[in-house]
Amino acid sequence: MMAFDLTLRTALERAAKLFPHKEIISRDYSGTFRYTYADFYQRTQKLANVLQNFGIQKGERVATLAWNHHRHLELYFAIPCSGAVLHTLNLRLAPEQLVYIINHAEDQAIFVDKDLVPLLEVIKERIPTVKHIVVMSDTLDIPGTSLANPLSYEVLLAKAKETFSFPDLSEWDSAAMCYTTATTGDPKGVVYTHRGLMLHSYAAVLPDAINIGETDRVMPFVPMFHANAWGLPFACTWLGATQIFPGERPQAEDICRLIQEHKVTLAAGVPTIWMATYPLWENGKYDPSSLREIVSGGSAAPKSLLKNYMEKLGVSILHAYGMTETTPVVLVSRLKSTMKDWTDEEKYSVAAKQGLLVPGLEMKIVVEDGKEVPWDGKTMGELLLRGPWIAKEYYKEPVRSTAAFADGWLHTGDIVTVDAEGYVSIADRSKDLIKSGGEWISSIDLENTIMSHPAVAEAAVIAMYHPKWIERPLACVVLKKEYVGKVGTGDILDYLTGKVPKLWLPDRVEFLDVLPKTSVGKFYKQALRKQFAGLMVANSEGSGA
Ligand code: AMP
Secondary structure, rough: OOOOOOOOOHHHHHHHHHHHOEEEEEOOEHHHEEEEEEHHHHEEEOOOHHHHHOOOOOOOEEEEEOOEOHHHHHHHHHHHOOOOOOEEOOOOOOOOHHHHHHHHHOOOOOEEEHHHHHHHHHHHHHHOOOOEEEEEOOOOOOOOOOOOOOOOOOHHHHHOOOOOOOOOOOOOEEEEEEEOOOOOOOEEEEEEEHHHHHHHHHHHHHOOOOOOOOEEEEHHHHHOOHHHHHOOOHHHHOOOOOOEEEEOOHHHHHHHHHHOOOOOEEEEEEEEHHHHHHHHHHHHOOOOOOOOEEEOOOOOHHHHHHHHHHHHHOOOOOOOOOOOOOOOOEEEEEOOOOOOOOOOOHHHHHHHHOEEEEEEEEEEEEEEOOEEEEEEEOOOOOEEEOOOOOOOOOOOOHHHHHHHOHHHHHEEEEEEOOOOOOOEEEEHHHHHHHEOEEEEEHHHHHHHHOOOOOOOEEEEEEEEOOOOOEEEEEEEEEEEEHHHHOOHHHHHHHHHHEEOHHHOOOEEEEEEOOOEEEEOOEEEEHHHHHHHHHHHHHHHHHOOO
């Protein structure tokens, strides 16, 4: 066989040659923007010329601070295909974290959306490697800013040379990078090679994985700054699928409207999004019938959510699992053909698991001494992964990489069980498991059960100190508006009784107006622990006396 390098150039040029008339649609500041893959390819070449004029060298990092839109897609290809590294900055990070990440990656240029310019104004004196700041907007002008010499994306493109010959790169060249929040310490960088991104694309689009084809109309709500929007922009461009981008700050109403208006067949995002959009579809305000499937990942999708979508809306939700370190798709919960005669309840239970390993990867689930756990659906162990799109280290972090990538495996920190069919189910992240009197309690299972209560909008469970059992569950619950003041602790405990082991019943239920979320929309348990720290410290101190 030929030693043919797997690079993103192949994906870009295939789309331009085979699907020049297919569309890319973007919600823009002033409305809807649409163009074709032919136009996209032309602008991507112009953008590559802009990077060359900036003097960007092979392997140097070029950052984006942007929402999901067509300009971001142009950067997704122009940067790596010209040999540089696309570094997507998380726009929800605190200024201190942005400064750390930009300096650690030594970003040479930043492409920023016009409404996000204030984020850079705050840190502009502290990012010395950045030589060019390019503001993206749908007009030629730049809003007033204290940044020195900001450039306009549209002006640069208007002046750039039309054609660019993308170089032959090695498949091992770095193409992109993304930082992930660490449990402790500074964020950690993950670098993706061209090879990793291409092999991930091959696997992700398989029918048994996410299942995407040219006829699909795909809308990623998962941010393009979070694990490359799960790799969808790369894979969809390669296939020539129609891509629809939700633009700046999409709200639940925008999401439902865009899906209906653009006949989206496949949408992807964290479960929080699908919880927020559900009522708008259920009450008939919007029509979700174009959706062939929703991909829900990043945190656990409760069984009740899958059931509501399937039974009340007729829309299937595919539960997927991954990490920044894994490009990200690792597990998807599709039912096997041998399960077709199972009861609905059994099928939903399988669908709510994180799922089966996608082809191309290897996993093992181990306990502390490195022994693998039996596939009994009960015994918990840490999920370890390896494969061609799993990171091998954290960028410039040899010490922190040692434990996480020991013995050639990524140690995910996720505590899981695997059943006899091979379906993996996450009990929790290692730090989140509640150990009560030596017995594990899965906060995720408990949350999901609480969230199946008709009055509950959201629930997160954390461990609180207990003098006898050491840890006990504390449930933080947000009620649906119409139930506020009408449902109390007793109602929640009554509901849980019989559905979960007695040991799991929360010792305390706190009703909150909202749950804190991380920058990517997951429940931010660290903030909850902080919020209730007083209560826990008081208890633990009391017990020590
Ligand atoms: P991130 O790198 O920010 O995408 O976070 C990855 C982590 O999110 C994983 O290690 C899991 O702890 C969690 N996660 C991702 N997908 C799921 C899922 N489907 N169910 C439960 N947890 C998930």
